[in-house]
Amino acid sequence: MKRILISNRGEIALRLIRAFREFGYFSVLAYSEADRSSLPVKLSDAAICIGPPSAKGSYLNIPAIISAIEITGCDAVHPGYGFLAESPQFARVCKDAGIIFIGPSPEAMEKVGDKSVARSVAMSAGVPVVPGSTGFVSKEDLLRLAKEIGFPLILKASAGGGGKGMRIVQSFKELDDSFDTASNEALTAFGNSNLYLEKYVSEPRHIEIQFARDKFGNCISLFERECSIQRKHQKLIEESPSCAISPKLRKVLSDSALAIANQVGYVGVGTAEFLVTPEEMFYFIEINARIQVEHPVTEMVTGVDLVELQLIIAEDRPIPFSQEDVKITGHAIECRINAEDPRNNFCPSPGRVDQYIPPGGPGIRCDSHLYSGFKVVPYYDSLIAKVISYAPTRERAINRMERALYEMTIEGISTTIDFHREVLKNAFFRKGDYYTNFVQRRMGIK
Ligand code: MV4
Numbered sequence: 001m002k003r004i005l006i007s008n009r010g011e012i013a014l015r016l017i018r019a020f021r022e023f024g025y026f027s028v029l030a031y032s033e034a035d036r037s038s039l040p041v042k043l044s045d046a047a048i049c050i051g052p053p054s055a056k057g058s059y060l061n062i063p064a065i066i067s068a069i070e071i072t073g074c075d076a077v078h079p080g081y082g083f084l085a086e087s088p089q090f091a092r093v094c095k096d097a098g099i100i101f102i103g104p105s106p107e108a109m110e111k112v113g114d115k116s117v118a119r120s121v122a123m124s125a126g127v128p129v130v131p132g133s134t135g136f137v138s139k140e141d142l143l144r145l146a147k148e149i150g151f152p153l154i155l156k157a158s159a160g161g162g163g164k165g166m167r168i169v170q171s172f173k174e175l176d177d178s179f180d181t182a183s184n185e186a187l188t189a190f191g192n193s194n195l196y197l198e199k200y201v202s203e204p205r206h207i208e209i210q211f212a213r214d215k216f217g218n219c220i221s222l223f224e225r226e227c228s229i230q231r232k233h234q235k236l237i238e239e240s241p242s243c244a245i246s247p248k249l250r251k252v253l254s255d256s257a258l259a260i261a262n263q264v265g266y267v268g269v270g271t272a273e274f275l276v277t278p279e280e281m282f283y284f285i286e287i288n289a290r291i292q293v294e295h296p297v298t299e300m301v302t303g304v305d306l307v308e309l310q311l312i313i314a315e316d317r318p319i320p321f322s323q324e325d326v327k328i329t330g331h332a333i334e335c336r337i338n339a340e341d342p343r344n345n346f347c348p349s350p351g352r353v354d355q356y357i358p359p360g361g362p363g364i365r366c367d368s369h370l371y372s373g374f375k376v377v378p379y380y381d382s383l384i385a386k387v388i389s390y391a392p393t394r395e396r397a398i399n400r401m402e403r404a405l406y407e408m409t410i411e412g413i414s415t416t417i418d419f420h421r422e423v424l425k426n427a428f429f430r431k432g433d434y435y436t437n438f439v440q441r442r443m444g445i446k
């Protein structure tokens with residue numbers, strides 16, 4: 001691999017450009033008309049416009065991206081996260097055109113992309129899943145299964161993930177309507193109406209295991225990230241290690257993630273998501289077949305560059321270290337700063353950033369594509385910066401994050417910086433005493 005096209009934007013495009021420059025690759029950025037004056041366009045080695053602002057016309061436009069790869073003579077593509085990152089179709093088109101897709105094979109992506117198939121894979125790998133349906137559930141089987149499992153239940157879209165297309169069902173009388181609504185929503189959102197059923201786990205923690213597997217079958221866990229601080233399935237804060245995970249549970253979760261990765265012949269970096277109860281019961285829920293927004297948290301505590309690892313694996317080289325080499329040192333926390341107004345229901349707040357001063361100093365990493373005078377455009381997600389703090393202990397990482405957010409200035413638009421300050425001083429957060437309902441229950445936010 002020599003020239004890599006980046007089919008993404010924002011902070012992750014910049015993250016990839018930085019890695020490619022350090023590791024000796026030529027970066028070509030594919031950008032939309034709306035991102036013409038972005039920092040990634042300026043800092044990449046070359047840039048090519050692939051279409052109009054709408055994601056459909058640009059970052060999701062497979063023919064436009066393939067043309068850009070061919071015009072610029074790239075031999076590989078990195079999709080970042082979101083957009084086409086988990087599209088088996090895109091991965092297959094690349095493969096057929098002789099382009100290296102930096103991510104798992106289309107076959108592996110297909111298996112884990114269907115969440116009901118991923119469940120079956122986990123079961124056959126001996127990994128616990130939430131009691132529920134085997135594969136997708138038909139309307140005929142619904143009542144019988146509901147009786148068998150018991151309420152509350154949760155209906156999920158097979159093609160969904162990340163909380164989209166889910167419905168909690170409390171009783172028999174809601175069952176039929178919930179099924180119809182959920183399958184219609186799934187059809188509209190994902191073009192696939194299949195649903196599966198699980199027992200609803202109340203007050204879980206949302207824990208994910210970062211793993212990497214190479215084509216020689218070497219498989220390594222980079223341990224957990226705690227992702228329970230979220231609102232409407234958008235993660236807001238992530239940390240590693242998790243207060244709730246003992247060394248013993250860490251090992252069991254890691255072994256479970258690796259068993260699933262082996263079972264599907266996964267080659268690349270990925271994440272296995274689990275629900276963990278206060279009683280330390282754990283259940284696999286889904287695989288994310290991409291580099292994730294929160295990957296820097298793992299990079300800080302393990303010292304492993306996950307993008308470098310993706311490049312190594314994509315070049316068919318073996319992972320250059322073993323499980324025994326991977327140690328968690330210290331504690332890292334990430335705050336996702338969004339261009340949103342927390343006082344107005346987290347409504348997106350695009351516009352001109354009149355002044356931007358990033359935080360810095362010891363133990364602070366800030367991944368952001370902002371600069372003073374930059375215009376946040378309204379067409380994409382509202383993530384504008386990730387602040388990651390790293391310190392020897394959790395308490396010091398929290399204090400360090402507070403110090404960083406004190407320094408950080410973003411003027412001209414509303415941001416979620418003040419919201420993060422509130423979370424960081426919350427006594428339950430400080431104690432590590434939180435579940436996925438933290439924002440609602442402890443912050444009184446819908
Ligand atoms: C669940 C669950 C409880 N029980 N599955 C959310 C993200 C997606 N990856 C899976 N999610 C959940 N799956 C079972 N069987 C709870 C969540 C969940 C959640 C559900 C409803 C409302 C808010 C939530 C926040 C985090 C996790």
